[in-house]
Amino acid sequence: MTIDRPTIAIIGAGFGGLRAARQLRRAKARVVLIDRRNYHLFQPLLYQVATAGLEPEQIAKPVRAILRGQRNLEFRLTEVQGIDLAARSLHTSSGEVAYDFLIVAAGGASDTFGKPGIEKHAIGLKDLSDAVAIRNRVLCLFERAALEPHPAVRRALLTLVVVGGGPTGVEMAGAFSELVHLVLAKDLPALDLSQVSIVLLEAADRLLPGMPAQLSAAAAATLERKGVSVRLGAMVDDYDGEALTLRGGEIIPCKTVVWAAGARAAPLAARLGIPTGRQGRIPVEPTLQLRGAPEAFVIGDAAYLEHAGQPLPMMAPVAVQMADAAVDNIRRLLRGESPVAFRYRNPGLLATIGRNAAVAHIHGLSFQGFAAWVVWLVVHLIQLIGFRNRLFVLVNWAVDYFFYDRAVRLITEDDAPC
Amino acid sequence: MTIDRPTIAIIGAGFGGLRAARQLRRAKARVVLIDRRNYHLFQPLLYQVATAGLEPEQIAKPVRAILRGQRNLEFRLTEVQGIDLAARSLHTSSGEVAYDFLIVAAGGASDTFGKPGIEKHAIGLKDLSDAVAIRNRVLCLFERAALEPHPAVRRALLTLVVVGGGPTGVEMAGAFSELVHLVLAKDLPALDLSQVSIVLLEAADRLLPGMPAQLSAAAAATLERKGVSVRLGAMVDDYDGEALTLRGGEIIPCKTVVWAAGARAAPLAARLGIPTGRQGRIPVEPTLQLRGAPEAFVIGDAAYLEHAGQPLPMMAPVAVQMADAAVDNIRRLLRGESPVAFRYRNPGLLATIGRNAAVAHIHGLSFQGFAAWVVWLVVHLIQLIGFRNRLFVLVNWAVDYFFYDRAVRLITEDDAPC
Numbered sequence: 001m002t003i004d005r006p007t008i009a010i011i012g013a014g015f016g017g018l019r020a021a022r023q024l025r026r027a028k029a030r031v032v033l034i035d036r037r038n039y040h041l042f043q044p045l046l047y048q049v050a051t052a053g054l055e056p057e058q059i060a061k062p063v064r065a066i067l068r069g070q071r072n073l074e075f076r077l078t079e080v081q082g083i084d085l086a087a088r089s090l091h092t093s094s095g096e097v098a099y100d101f102l103i104v105a106a107g108g109a110s111d112t113f114g115k116p117g118i119e120k121h122a123i124g125l126k127d128l129s130d131a132v133a134i135r136n137r138v139l140c141l142f143e144r145a146a147l148e149p150h151p152a153v154r155r156a157l158l159t160l161v162v163v164g165g166g167p168t169g170v171e172m173a174g175a176f177s178e179l180v181h182l183v184l185a186k187d188l189p190a191l192d193l194s195q196v197s198i199v200l201l202e203a204a205d206r207l208l209p210g211m212p213a214q215l216s217a218a219a220a221a222t223l224e225r226k227g228v229s230v231r232l233g234a235m236v237d238d239y240d241g242e243a244l245t246l247r248g249g250e251i252i253p254c255k256t257v258v259w260a261a262g263a264r265a266a267p268l269a270a271r272l273g274i275p276t277g278r279q280g281r282i283p284v285e286p287t288l289q290l291r292g293a294p295e296a297f298v299i300g301d302a303a304y305l306e307h308a309g310q311p312l313p314m315m316a317p318v319a320v321q322m323a324d325a326a327v328d329n330i331r332r333l334l335r336g337e338s339p340v341a342f343r344y345r346n347p348g349l350l351a352t353i354g355r356n357a358a359v360a361h362i363h364g365l366s367f368q369g370f371a372a373w374v375v376w377l378v379v380h381l382i383q384l385i386g387f388r389n390r391l392f393v394l395v396n397w398a399v400d401y402f403f404y405d406r407a408v409r410l411i412t413e414d415d416a417p418c
Numbered sequence: 419m420t421i422d423r424p425t426i427a428i429i430g431a432g433f434g435g436l437r438a439a440r441q442l443r444r445a446k447a448r449v450v451l452i453d454r455r456n457y458h459l460f461q462p463l464l465y466q467v468a469t470a471g472l473e474p475e476q477i478a479k480p481v482r483a484i485l486r487g488q489r490n491l492e493f494r495l496t497e498v499q500g501i502d503l504a505a506r507s508l509h510t511s512s513g514e515v516a517y518d519f520l521i522v523a524a525g526g527a528s529d530t531f532g533k534p535g536i537e538k539h540a541i542g543l544k545d546l547s548d549a550v551a552i553r554n555r556v557l558c559l560f561e562r563a564a565l566e567p568h569p570a571v572r573r574a575l576l577t578l579v580v581v582g583g584g585p586t587g588v589e590m591a592g593a594f595s596e597l598v599h600l601v602l603a604k605d606l607p608a609l610d611l612s613q614v615s616i617v618l619l620e621a622a623d624r625l626l627p628g629m630p631a632q633l634s635a636a637a638a639a640t641l642e643r644k645g646v647s648v649r650l651g652a653m654v655d656d657y658d659g660e661a662l663t664l665r666g667g668e669i670i671p672c673k674t675v676v677w678a679a680g681a682r683a684a685p686l687a688a689r690l691g692i693p694t695g696r697q698g699r700i701p702v703e704p705t706l707q708l709r710g711a712p713e714a715f716v717i718g719d720a721a722y723l724e725h726a727g728q729p730l731p732m733m734a735p736v737a738v739q740m741a742d743a744a745v746d747n748i749r750r751l752l753r754g755e756s757p758v759a760f761r762y763r764n765p766g767l768l769a770t771i772g773r774n775a776a777v778a779h780i781h782g783l784s785f786q787g788f789a790a791w792v793v794w795l796v797v798h799l800i801q802l803i804g805f806r807n808r809l810f811v812l813v814n815w816a817v818d819y820f821f822y823d824r825a826v827r828l829i830t831e832d833d834a835p836c
Contacts, residue, residue, distance in 0.1 A: 038557065039829070057825070057826050058473070060830075061825075062605075068604060076565065077558075078565065094562075095565070140456075147494065147513070187483070386825075388817055396806070410475060411495075412474065412475075414547050
């Protein structure tokens with residue numbers, strides 16, 4: 001294959017798409033990066049926005065600002081509506097985009113497993129708007145509770161349920177505990193904290209299923225010590241905005257449910273007209289190519305590929321590694337070589353559970369407590385894009401750590417968010 | 419009048435209400451501060467949020483955080499719906515609040531002079547949501563313009579109109595110019611900047627009517643040099659979201675109109691059942707008391723009082739001075755003394771017009787250019803509440819100044835804001 005200056009289209013400016021665009025910065029190609037948002041979002045810190053520790057803008061950076069120096073790149077803020085694989089053309093809200101190579105990095109979304117009540121009343125944790133909605137809701141409910149005379153109503157206002165015991169759910173529950181016990185307790189001295197209930201529900205028999213069993217147990221013990229009620233083997237049936245029903249019939253009255261129980265490919269994957277598989281993900285060859293369309297690659301959450309008999313997890317490191325592999329294979333194709341199979345190197349798993357507490361499983365080593373927490377801090381600060389974001393996040397963390405504060409406890413919605 | 423521990427209710431946590439609450443921090447009283455927002459907003463910097471220079475959370479601080487140490491204070495996040503002056507009781511969304519003294523500091527709102535098209539399609543600059551809406555709109559329109567083939571449509575997308583030549587309008591127009599020429603020009607190299615049009619409309623025959631004529635002329639000259647088209651004697655008839663009509667019939671096709679042409683008391687003032695006067699403000703005695711209700715004071719934008727034959731301007735310094743006077747008069751009444759008349763000390767006027775440029779009229783002295791700009795920076799940094807906000811704003815200003823950047827050019831609305 002010899003194309004003088006090929007057009008490489010990339011759908012999505014998340015971890016995978018952005019990495020692919022940057023890896024192509026010296027390529028003799030026209031790189032067209034498409035996203036319906038004008039910013040790259042650092043999703044791993046969304047839960048801190050949801051608990052008033054960070055400002056939304058501190059974990060987001062404009063794509064044009066990130067890639068300003070890259071001359072071969074063209075960014076299009078538009079929505080992809082479909083693909084014509086045969087004609088090598090993307091249908092977008094602002095016209096057609098012809099390509100020679102395509103990298104689909106459309107990302108993931110919350111999976112509510114077809115439960116309409118969850119879909120409607122629970123809040124996921126995928127976008128800035130989700131995180132801001134959780135923050136507004138929780139702060140507003142606690143303010144309402146401070147003025148609410150009826151004990152049962154007050155208890156429902158003060159019950160925060162997190163569904164899903166993976167890293168996101170564990171971090172969310174731990175952060176809720178600190179927001180309540182370290183900050184809101186001082187803000188609302190009249191409020192009886194014994195009426196606050198933070199519940200973490202997990203369907204399996206342990207938290208953090210990707211980690212060794214002793215770390216799962218450590219995470220659960222730390223959360224319980226922080227006042228989180230960890231319920232294993234708890235399956236959610238539905239939620240109507242007032243009460244959560246568990247399989248078996250138990251009912252938890254609550255006004256806040258954060259849904260971190262499942263992930264699937266973003267809806268865009270289904271709109272592309274390519275058959276999708278488990279979790280709505282698009283099955284790819286080991287080379288990350290689409291079967292029958294060797295110039296089209298799918299990476300990250302949108303791609304379905306197995307590793308050691310299991311689907312690859314929907315995590316940033318997978319997307320980044322796949323971006324490198326896809327770019328490498330495009331280069332091989334352009335040189336007339338054969339593409340090679342993607343090889344996943346597991347970088348480990350990290351989850352914080354609040355002040356001084358985290359669990360980590362890296363290169364086969366398990367560690368927990370303060371050391372794991374410091375590793376977590378450093379890894380996240382390094383990965384965050386932009387000097388200013390890093391500085392602001394660092395200052396926020398330092399002030400919150402030393403003064404037991406959360407600066408961003410603002411209810412920013414005009415209409416009552418609760 | 420002898421009350422052992424009087425309840426002093428304050429409506430509004432803006433500049434006036436917050437100042438009154440703080441002045442009462444050592445009073446042997448129960449202070450009840452009521453606001454429908456949980457934060458105090460530093461409105462003078464809203465235009466920088468609107469132009470992507472500052473993050474919304476950096477000019478807001480939770481009321482509970484500001485007043486955390488004040489033991490005699492109780493904050494209620496609720497909406498005031500009416501007053502029973504005879505019974506000395508406030509009706510709020512969460513029940514009645516009985517008071518011995520009342521300070522109404524309900525603030526101001528945009529005045530669209532009964533033009534429904536302006537009300538519906540133009541954006542004011544009073545709340546965080548206004549500023550974020552302007553930011554989202556302008557960034558989105560410029561992105562659309564970059565993909566728009568039709569020249570007339572593109573020109574309407576690239577026309578930004580600011581109505582009102584007071585300090586807010588002047589600062590807004592200057593900030594638009596810098597956003598476009600220093601930042602978006604680099605973000606969108608394909609865009610022809612000669613098609614961008616920033617228009618400042620003022621009905622009077624000069625900008626900044628509160629300032630000496632030579633400063634008005636200097637402001638206009640600086641804006642023109644920055645590419646803003648300043649149109650004096652321009653009266654707006656209406657706006658339908660696509661085209662702005664001027665008196666005389668001229669039509670300006672544009673998708674963005676920022677309305678900074680008029681202010682009136684917030685709607686709450688009208689809901690209180692007290693007769694209102696010009697600009698919907700509540701006429702008060704020279705002591706700031708309500709006629710017939712000597713225990714009730716009205717301050718700030720909500721109060722109508724004349725000074726040297728003119729209504730006092732709707733500005734933060736007036737509200738702060740009135741708060742001091744109202745608290746002082748409440749103390750006099752509690753000691754059995756007579757209240758004294760409010761005396762306004764004009765602190766001067768300041769307006770920036772962007773990098774290194776500002777006009778100032780302080781204690782009868784006029785100055786402009788770099789010196790006025792430095793004064794503006796220092797005054798605003800000092801007045802901003804909170805160490806963290808000050809630090810973040812200072813860093814943002816420094817980085818933007820030296821790197822010609824605007825970090826917050828994020829389009830954060832899920833639905834297309836344009």
